[in-house]
Amino acid sequence: MSNKKAYFISDDKLNGFIESLNEKVPVYVPQRFDRADGTGIYTEYRPYGEGEVDLESRTLLSVKSIFLPQCEVILGFTTNEERVDVVSEAPSDERVLFSIRNCDFEAVRRLDLLFGWDYRDEFWFARRENTIIVVNICDSPLDDKCFCHWVGVDPVATELADCVMLRAEGGYIIWRISERGDVIIDVLDKVGADEVDVPEVEAKGFDNAIEVDGSHNALFEIFTDEIWKVLEPSCIGCGICTFVCPTCHCFEIQDEGSKRVRFWDYCTGYEFTRTEAHQPRPRQYQRYRQRVMHKYSYYPRRFGVVGCTGCGRCISACPQNVDIREDIVRLLKRAKVIK
Amino acid sequence: MVENIYQPKMMRVIEVRDETPTIKTFRLEFVDDEDRKNFTFKEGQFGEFSVPGSGEATFCIASPTFWRDYIEITVKEVRRATHAFHLLDVGDFVTFRGPYGNWFPVDDFYGKNVMVIGGGIGIAPLRGLIHRVIKERKKFGDFCIIYAARCVEELVYKEEVYGWWESDDICNTTLCVDPGGETPDWRGKVSFVPPVLEQMKPSPKNGVVVVCGPPIMIRLCMEKLVELGFSPDVLYTTLEAKMKCGLGKCGRCNIGDVYICKDGPVFTYAQIEGFPGEVW
Known part of the structure; x- marks a missing residue:
């Protein structure tokens, strides 16, 4: 048993705790929303108070939008006769990102490599630096779609978070890791959470992993293989997998009136690479290949980490029931990495 | 910020x-x-x-x-x-x-025979290079320009191009238009570029070639030049890809583990042969 102190917050006090915390620092927390048309419910990270807090299901949308908003103004123009001025504003103040899973947290850290290499994207890093992260560690998979253990993510990692929380019977145990986590602990103190010991955590149920790490060069070699054409009929290029994905970062920049905005884009769509003169990926299998290869081959070749953190969202979102794990297994077999 | x-x-x-x-x-x-x-x-x-x-x-x-x-x-x-x-x-x-992006390694071209091949608006990225070679003409060996367009009207920088054409002492210029694109008074060639190369048979000895134009033209020229004995690492081109950021972030110009905007746009044919595909 560790000497460090942790706090237990029961389910019935949870909302009150988040509310008190939200009074000090804005809290982004997974919430559940009823769709207006009654067709279902979806969950995503939003400022506290917009929906019903739900910490135990996989959010439909990842935390990506907290750092790379779906649509964001990167600058504006003010025009007069004499000149055009360009104005840009820094992203918002400090906030708490509460109850994020290690797959999402790892995805954000892997994207740091992209947004930081050579040119540093200050929109990304300003948000990274002003966000206090509370990781909700997974001692077991959320459901059968989780595969973080395939791609080198530790579901119970605690080191890089500011605070860590763990589901316990009737509530959550929360403890501090970094100084920035003090604000959480202060509020826990104030709302009268019980002091407990920091638990020893062991992840269970993450079995039958196919080790993807290290196969990027073998995958690169099967770029021209016929297998991609076999996979093609599954993907219709709708782009929902990129939309829900925590590591899909490709974006578009356009002008809307006097604002220049950037917004998410998707490589599985025809327009992604089309120019008037040339379309290097005219077929759907080429665009699906780009998405898969970018994650499992190009990204590790370039940045040394797999561009996927196994959150499983693309599997649940795909209208064609494409299970990326099945395709990975087929590809790795083709590349003779596994038998 | x-x-x-x-x-x-x-x-x-x-x-x-x-x-x-x-x-x-x-x-x-x-x-x-x-x-x-x-x-x-x-x-x-x-x-x-x-x-x-x-x-x-x-x-x-x-x-x-x-x-x-x-x-x-x-x-x-x-x-x-x-x-x-x-x-x-x-x-x-x-x-x-x-x-x-990167650039043409012009300093490495000093003392070499330089051939520049442009197609249509593909002459634009080569224009600075051509001006530079003309300005520092003595530092280079033979200088040869081939410029092709679909039709006479589609030739860009007409005045400059005709100027180069008439300055035999500075560069050996060949102009061509695609079959059907010629006008009655057209004095250049009526041909695609690869047959022109076949006819000219440029010597690969001490030579570098820079090609830019439509993807299909670049590819066919590269293949022809390799056939003529040029080593792929002295054949340069500049690739066009859809780009949004130019900073290696937006992911548009990603081919294999290369970002055209950061690692390019200038590549040798040897480098391009190492790409998985999707260039042409």
């Missing part, structure tokens, strides 16, 4: 020239003297240009590095952003981010 990498500098249009019915060249100068003083680039680099409110587009800098006070870009009108460019008058503002 420390620095917004998407923040452009303002430039002003100081000259507009019609090149073809759909292509114009714009001469631009920085609005702020400070920007003008600090600005340097190298032959083959590109930038992100925009008419504010109409979106950014990627154009190579089509003027040589030793023109100190202004740069030029050559723009073909296709969709929204380029359409806005074609409506510009002298005095209008545009934004510019750059210069981005």
Whole structure:
């Protein structure tokens, strides 16, 4: 048993705790929303108070939008006769990102490599630096779609978070890791959470992993293989997998009136690479290949980490029931990495 | 915020020239003297240009590095952003981010026989290089230009090109248009480029070749040049890809583990052969 102190917050006090915390620092927390048309419910990270807090299901949308908003103004123009001025504003103040899973947290850290290499994207890093992260560690998979253990993510990692929380019977145990986590602990103190010991955590149920790490060069070699054409009929290029994905970062920049905005884009769509003169990926299998290869081959070749953190969202979102794990297994077999 | 990498500098249009019915060249100068003083680039680099409110587009800098006070870009009108460019008058503002990407290693070409092959608007990224070679003519061996377009009307920089054509002492220039694209008084060749290369049989000895044009033309020229004995690592091209950021972030120009905007746009044929595909 560790000497460090942790706090237990029961389910019935949870909302009150988040509310008190939200009074000090804005809290982004997974919430559940009823769709207006009654067709279902979806969950995503939003400022506290917009929906019903739900910490135990996989959010439909990842935390990506907290750092790379779906649509964001990167600058504006003010025009007069004499000149055009360009104005840009820094992203918002400090906030708490509460109850994020290690797959999402790892995805954000892997994207740091992209947004930081050579040119540093200050929109990304300003948000990274002003966000206090509370990781909700997974001692077991959320459901059968989780595969973080395939791609080198530790579901119970605690080191890089500011605070860590763990589901316990009737509530959550929360403890501090970094100084920035003090604000959480202060509020826990104030709302009268019980002091407990920091638990020893062991992840269970993450079995039958196919080790993807290290196969990027073998995958690169099967770029021209016929297998991609076999996979093609599954993907219709709708782009929902990129939309829900925590590591899909490709974006578009356009002008809307006097604002220049950037917004998410998707490589599985025809327009992604089309120019008037040339379309290097005219077929759907080429665009699906780009998405898969970018994650499992190009990204590790370039940045040394797999561009996927196994959150499983693309599997649940795909209208064609494409299970990326099945395709990975087929590809790795083709590349003779596994038998 | 420390620095917004998407923040452009303002430039002003100081000259507009019609090149073809759909292509114009714009001469631009920085609005702020400070920007003008600090600005340097190298032959083959590109930038992100925009008419504010109409979106950014990627154009190579089509003027040589030793023109100190202004740069030029050559723009073909296709969709929204380029359409806005074609409506510009002298005095209008545009934004510019750059210069981005790598460049032609011109210093490595010193003492070598240089061949430049352009197709259509693909001559634009080569123009700075051509001017540089002409200016420092004595530092290079033989200098040969092949410029091809679909038809006579589609030749860009006509005045300059005809000037090069007539200056046999500076460079050996061949102009060609595709079959059917000639006019009655056309004195150049009527042919695609690969047959011209076949006929000319340039010597691979001590030679470098720089090609830019439509993807299919680049590929066929490269194949022909390899057939003629050129080593793929002395064959240069500059690749066009859809780009949004120019900074290696947006993922558009990603081919294999290469970002065209960061690792290119200038590549040798040897490098391109190492790409998984999707170039042409």
